[in-house]
Amino acid sequence: MxxxxxxxxxxxxxxxxxxxxxxxxxxxxxxxxxxxxxxxxxxxxxxxxxxxxxxxxxxxxxxxxxxxxxxxxxxxxxxxxxxxxxxxxxxxxxxxxxxxxxxxxxxxxxxxxxxxxxxxxxxxxxxxxxxxxxxxxxxxxxxxxxxxxxxxxxxxxxxxxxxxxxxxxxxxxxxxxxxxxxxxxxxxxxxxxxxxxxxxxxxxxxxxxxxxxxxxxxxxxxxxxxxxxxxxxxxxxxxxxxxxxxxxxxxxxxxxxxxxxxxxxxxxxxxxxxxxQLLVTVKSDKSNHKFSIPTGPLVSKHCEQCKHPHHIGxxxxxxxxxxxxxxxxxxxxVPSSLKTYKRIEGILNVVLEELVDVPLYYTLDKLSGTLHVEMPSMMALRSALLNAGYHVSFTHMNKTSIKTDAPKKVVWDIMRCWARTHPVAQKRLIQGTPAFNILSIEPEKDYSFKIHPHANPESRKKGFLRFQENPTPHWGPGCRATIMVGEQKIQKSVRNQGKRKRETSEEGVDK
Ligand SMILES: C[S@@+](CC[C@H](N)C(=O)[O-])C[C@H]1O[C@@H](n2cnc3c(N)ncnc32)[C@H](O)[C@@H]1O
Ligand SMILES: [Zn+2]
CATH class of the missing domain: 3.40.50.150 (Vaccinia Virus protein VP39)
Incomplete structure (x- = not known):
């Protein structure tokens, strides 16, 4: 040819x-x-x-x-x-x-x-x-x-x-x-x-x-x-x-x-x-390394915050x-000529702000959803953690994410303090539920939600495209031997894209 x-x-x-x-x-x-x-x-x-x-x-x-x-x-x-x-x-x-x-x-x-x-x-x-x-x-x-x-x-x-x-x-x-x-x-x-x-x-x-x-x-x-x-x-x-x-x-x-x-x-x-819980721990002294199996489990049979059992993964x-x-x-x-340059720039800026030594994260919607309380603004919750002396970051993977080195007790105490000023409807406080059990414990101290000078991350201040926009046409992994460019083929999937998200709108979470 x-x-x-x-x-x-x-x-x-x-x-x-x-x-x-x-x-x-x-x-x-x-x-x-x-x-x-x-x-x-x-x-x-x-x-x-x-x-x-x-x-x-x-x-x-x-x-x-x-x-x-x-x-x-x-x-x-x-x-x-x-x-x-x-x-x-x-x-x-x-x-x-x-x-x-x-x-x-x-x-x-x-x-x-x-x-x-x-x-x-x-x-x-x-x-x-x-x-x-x-x-x-x-x-x-x-x-x-x-x-x-x-x-x-x-x-x-x-x-x-x-x-x-x-x-x-x-x-x-x-x-x-x-x-x-x-x-x-x-x-x-x-x-x-x-x-x-x-x-x-x-x-x-x-x-x-x-x-x-x-x-x-x-x-x-x-x-x-x-x-x-x-x-x-x-x-x-x-x-x-x-x-x-x-x-x-x-x-x-x-x-x-x-x-x-x-x-x-x-x-x-x-x-x-x-x-x-680490599989193996190591104590190092210059070039000598002593490996040992940690004792466990690191949690009680029931969660100390909500009294529910654990899964192990x-x-x-x-x-x-x-x-x-x-x-x-x-x-x-990154060459600025790349078509997706803005997205690469946004994601990598968020990646650079991620707490690198803190695996996994909480989400704002889940923390407030568990307690059935009004959702605090992201800036308020980040401020409470920073005011208490801990680190906090987003992850590029979720726009309501909260990565923090604060212990769980502190995270939940902050939410308990929030619930004092944003009380849960009594009818939702059913005995035995996580919300009931968490709110039955008094917070150890008062946490301040006053906006902290570092609550707003640079990547947000600079207006980078930090999180993925709503799915575009052709979104999805496709299947074997598919050219995902035929409009006919994608109409139903496009119609359904983001349907669940639209139903459970996350409006306001990035405030
Ligand atoms: C998702 S597509 C690759 C897309 C491509 N990298 C791109 O950026 O457009 C996966 C490809 O893997 C090929 N494939 C599947 N099993 C394979 C195997 N065992 N050895 C080599 N190719 C294989 C399929 O034929 C298919 O073309
Ligand atoms: Zn729990």
């Missing part, structure tokens, strides 16, 4: 032409393309660009003098490529990429990739492969054949690819991994989540962060089998999926620390409070999920 010749599919009808970033692709409709994922692809371009800059510097320093390190050539594998769009964009938009392999198991997809590569003039950089992703990665698990960067963007769950992925990436290399099976990761069927990810999810308000942490523990466990471990650079929950960016390193000694980065969760079924990754230094570099270098 000539470069400018437009292909037709078997029944002679035109194929779809799609432009995104610097790429223009054709796809026959049997191959997956989801326009909502443009944010995912834009962000990946920004992350890989920053990563390559640092990675090349590291290679120059650690392998000084070795041949070929002066202008190190980076190779990317897109293991599940569909149309090749992502690979083509990586080749055209990321400086310093020498080679991209765009692989897919579907022959139709590989035909699309080949034709798109020619159309975009990137034959020198991008090559198509038709292979099972795991098989391809196993073929590249030896040192000189590994990839610097591997992108895994599956339908649903990535876990079946992880064993090969953690072996096929170079020392210090980067993995970009998406999971779209959010219902499973967020606790809809714990037994399925266990069989896929090796962890029990909990139905908790901070389920999106728990999902990210389950995926990270799953990648870590796979890496540990080969004396490797991960260092998360950035971990996001966006739209209908999660996406993590992690580096992989080797070292049996370092792997001993993996169990100190994982925790079980005790989750109160009455008030949504949570307590994390996990293990989840409980170490930091982002590297603020890295995120800052990405933010400083």
């Amino acid at each position: 000539e470069k400018d010749e437009k292909p037709t599919n078997s029944n002679g009808a035109d194929v779809k032409e799609i432009s995104e970033g610097l790429a223009t692709i054709w796809t026959k409709g049997a191959v997956f393309y989801n326009p909502v994922q443009e944010f995912n692809r834009d962000l990946s371009i920004a992350v890989i660009s920053s990563f390559i800059h640092d990675y090349k510097q590291e290679i120059k320093i650690t392998k000084k003098g070795e041949a070929g390190t002066e202008d190190y050539k980076v190779t990317i594998l897109e293991a599940l490529s569909a149309t090749g769009l992502r690979s083509i964009r990586y080749a055209k938009e990321i400086p310093g990429v020498a080679k991209v392999i765009a692989n897919d198991i579907s022959l139709t997809a590989v035909e699309d990739i080949k034709q798109n590569v020619i159309k975009n003039n990137v034959e020198q950089i991008v090559s198509a492969r038709h292979c099972d992703a795991s098989m391809l990665m196993y073929q590249h698990r030896h040192k000189n054949e590994q990839f610097d960067i591997i992108d895994l963007d599956p339908y649903g769950c990535p876990s079946q690819f992880l064993d090969s992925t953690v072996q096929a990436v170079k020392e210090g290399g980067l993995l970009l991994i998406t999971a779209t099976d959010m219902a499973i990761l967020c606790g809809n069927s714990p037994e399925t989540c266990y069989s896929k990810y090796g962890a029990i999810p909990i139905k908790i308000k901070s389920c999106h962060e728990m999902a990210v942490r389950i995926l990270l523990q799953c990648i870590e466990l796979h890496a540990n089998r080969y004396s490797r471990y991960i260092v998360p650079l950035l971990s996001l929950s966006a739209d209908f999926y999660i996406r993590v960016f992690v580096r992989v390193f080797s070292g049996a000694q370092k792997c001993k620390f993996s169990a100190t980065k994982l925790s079980h969760i005790y989750h109160c079924t009455g008030c949504d409070s949570f307590t994390l 996990g293990p989840i990754w409980s170490a930091p999920i982002h590297s603020p230094e890295f995120v800052k570099k990405v933010l400083d270098n």
